[in-house]
Amino acid sequence: xxxxxxxxxxxxxxxxxxxxxxxxxxxxxxxxxxxxxxxxxxxxxxxxxxxxxxxxxxxxxxxxxxxxxxxxxxxxxxxxxxxxxxxxxxxxxxxxxxxxxxxxxxxxxxxxxxxxxxxxxxxxxxxxxxxxxxxxxxxxxxxxxxxxxxxxxxxxxxxxxxxxxxxxxxxxxxxxxxxxxxxxxxxxxxxxxxxxxxxxxxxxxxxxxxxxxxxx
Amino acid sequence: xxxxxxxxxxxxxxxxxxxxxxxxxxxxxxxxxxxxxxxxxxxxxxxxxxxxxxxxxxxxxxxxxxxxxxxxxxxxxxxxxxxxxxxxxxxxxxxxxxxxxxxxxxxxxxxxxxxxxxxxxxxxxxxxxxxxxxxxxxxxxxxxxxxxxxxxxxxxxxxxxxxxxxxxxxxxxxxxxxxxxxxxxxxxxxxxxxxxxxxxxxxxxxxxxxxxxxxxxxx
Numbered sequence: 001x002x003x004x005x006x007x008x009x010x011x012x013x014x015x016x017x018x019x020x021x022x023x024x025x026x027x028x029x030x031x032x033x034x035x036x037x038x039x040x041x042x043x044x045x046x047x048x049x050x051x052x053x054x055x056x057x058x059x060x061x062x063x064x065x066x067x068x069x070x071x072x073x074x075x076x077x078x079x080x081x082x083x084x085x086x087x088x089x090x091x092x093x094x095x096x097x098x099x100x101x102x103x104x105x106x107x108x109x110x111x112x113x114x115x116x117x118x119x120x121x122x123x124x125x126x127x128x129x130x131x132x133x134x135x136x137x138x139x140x141x142x143x144x145x146x147x148x149x150x151x152x153x154x155x156x157x158x159x160x161x162x163x164x165x166x167x168x169x170x171x172x173x174x175x176x177x178x179x180x181x182x183x184x185x186x187x188x189x190x191x192x193x194x195x196x197x198x199x200x201x202x203x204x205x206x207x208x209x210x211x212x213x214x215x216x
Numbered sequence: 217x218x219x220x221x222x223x224x225x226x227x228x229x230x231x232x233x234x235x236x237x238x239x240x241x242x243x244x245x246x247x248x249x250x251x252x253x254x255x256x257x258x259x260x261x262x263x264x265x266x267x268x269x270x271x272x273x274x275x276x277x278x279x280x281x282x283x284x285x286x287x288x289x290x291x292x293x294x295x296x297x298x299x300x301x302x303x304x305x306x307x308x309x310x311x312x313x314x315x316x317x318x319x320x321x322x323x324x325x326x327x328x329x330x331x332x333x334x335x336x337x338x339x340x341x342x343x344x345x346x347x348x349x350x351x352x353x354x355x356x357x358x359x360x361x362x363x364x365x366x367x368x369x370x371x372x373x374x375x376x377x378x379x380x381x382x383x384x385x386x387x388x389x390x391x392x393x394x395x396x397x398x399x400x401x402x403x404x405x406x407x408x409x410x411x412x413x414x415x416x417x418x419x420x421x422x423x424x425x426x427x428x429x430x431x432x433x434x435x
Contacts, residue, residue: 051366052325065313067320074313077306089306092294093279099286106323107283108268148267 003028004075007046008055009036011213013117013173014068015056019212020169021072023205024086025079069106072166086166094161101159101167112141113174120181139183146190153192157199164203168196172206219244220291223262224271225252227431229334229391230284231272236387237288239423240303241295285323285388292384303384311379318377318385326367329359331392337399338433357401364408371410375417386414390424391431398433 004022008015010031022029034040034055041053049057050066057064058071060078065071076086088094115138119130152159159167175197178184187194200206220238224231226247238245250256250271258269265273266282273280274287276294281287292304305311333356336348370377377385393415396402405412418424 051369052321052363063310063313065317067317067324070313070316070320073316074309077312078309089293092290095293096279096281096286096290099289100281100283103283103286104268145268151267 001028002061003030005030005032005059006071007032007049007057007059008034012055013114013177016173016176016209016213017068017170018056018058018071018075019209020172020205021075021086021166023208024169024203025075025081025084027075027079069102069166069170072170076166086164086169088160088163088165094163097160098165098167101165102170104159105167105170108145109171110174112138112145113178116142116181116183117174117177120183121177135183139186142186143189146186146193149193149196150190153196158196164200168200169206172200172209176201176210217244218277219246220274220276221246221248222287223248223265223273223275224250228271229331229395232391232394232427232431233284233388234272234274234288234291235427236390236423237291237303237384239426240387240421241291241299241301243291243295243299285319288384288388303382303387305378305381305383311381311383314378315383315385318383319388321377322385322388326363326389327392329356329363330396332356333360333399333401334392334395337401338395353401357404360404361407364404364411367411367414368408371414376414386418389415390418390427394419394424394428394431395433 004027006015006018006022006029008031010016010019010033015031019029019031034046034057040046041050041055046057047053049059049064052066054066056068056071057066058074059065060074063074065074073087076084077089080087086098088098116135119135123130149159156162158164179187179197187197220243222231222234222238222245224247226232226235226249231247235245235247250262250273252271256262257266257271262273263269265275265280268282270282272284272287273282274290275281276290279290281290289304292301293306296302296304303315305315332352336353336356340346341348367377374380376382397405405415419428
């Protein structure tokens with residue numbers, strides 16, 4: 001079986017989301033860079049893979065996909081085993097809880113954390129100054145979310161229950177970059193969240209993806 | 217079997233996302249209103265169902281869920297077999313992946329472009345008494361046109377978004393698009409004949425017609 005291909009910059013958070021799933025299931029894969037600076041994402045070859053000109057895109061034989069959470073679901077579904085079942089689609093209640101907390105990540109956590117990552121990392125890269133007001137506003141939102149996460153993770157080892165799932169892994173990329181900002185101390189007030197994060201970081205799949213990220 | 221409960225105003229677009237799936241599978245359900253004006257969504261009783269203090273929430277016996285798309289998928293997984301519908305296609309790797317892709321597109325690309333127009337033209341003036349912010353509307357319409365370019369290309373190849381079969385991906389577009397058609401910008405869709413035809417197919421579905429009746433366009 002030919003390795004699947006993930007198209008996009010290896011340091012991209014949304015690419016990393018897919019890579020951690022590929023590592024969890026032990027699938028063979030290849031990362032194919034897409035040069036944003038050269039406008040490669042807007043050229044016909046890439047638009048054929050992702051009509052919105054974004055990354056990641058993904059190829060599994062004849063199947064072309066985009067949207068990192070959709071790609072991740074496909075990977076976890078295709079390579080699922082007894083031991084590695086990160087979607088729980090055979091179980092009504094468990095799969096629903098995976099979906100709930102994956103949607104929380106997508107619609108609440110991500111919109112709160114990503115402006116901080118963007119302001120702290122990407123703006124300086126373009127010669128600008130981070131907008132501290134925006135960062136403070138995002139931190140306020142983060143804290144309200146973390147209150148809820150703390151309550152949840154003090155009851156269960158992982159977000160969907162006592163089993164790790166895509167809901168947990170989907171938090172990895174942005175949180176990883178957040179942990180290298182000065183705002184990381186916010187997590188100290190949330191011991192269950194911090195413990196959950198540390199257990200995710202200790203996963204071999206997560207460590208493998210981190211080791212492949214370009215050094216800042 | 218007791219009817220499942222959906223907590224939230226029936227006219228809420230996010231609640232409608234769930235209700236259209238309940239209608240498609242013919243499940244018995246009850247809508248329990250949550251009085252947002254009275255801050256009922258922040259009450260301890262509601263927070264026990266949705267810890268983020270949002271609507272909708274959902275209950276099926278002991279199972280309590282939130283996040284409208286997660287709830288809708290639960291409904292489809294539970295009732296699809298007995299109803300003889302297959303809107304998730306989880307039995308087929310390729311089809312399921314396409315459903316997931318276009319479900320994500322609705323959530324991350326289509327809705328963020330379209331819903332500000334709904335909020336500015338319909339919801340904020342009615343609920344907050346503020347005038348429409350035309351700048352936001354214009355910026356959103358520009359984004360929406362680019363999105364509809366892609367949808368037009370896709371829907372000129374297939375009858376529905378995930379392929380030649382109706383799926384959860386298409387149904388997710390119903391609630392906010394329904395409200396968009398009540399704004400002064402509805403005619404935008406005229407420039408996209410395949411998108412328009414696809415929308416009309418969705419709007420003609422009994423489930424969509426039934427729910428649309430409870431979602432008035434004049435607030």
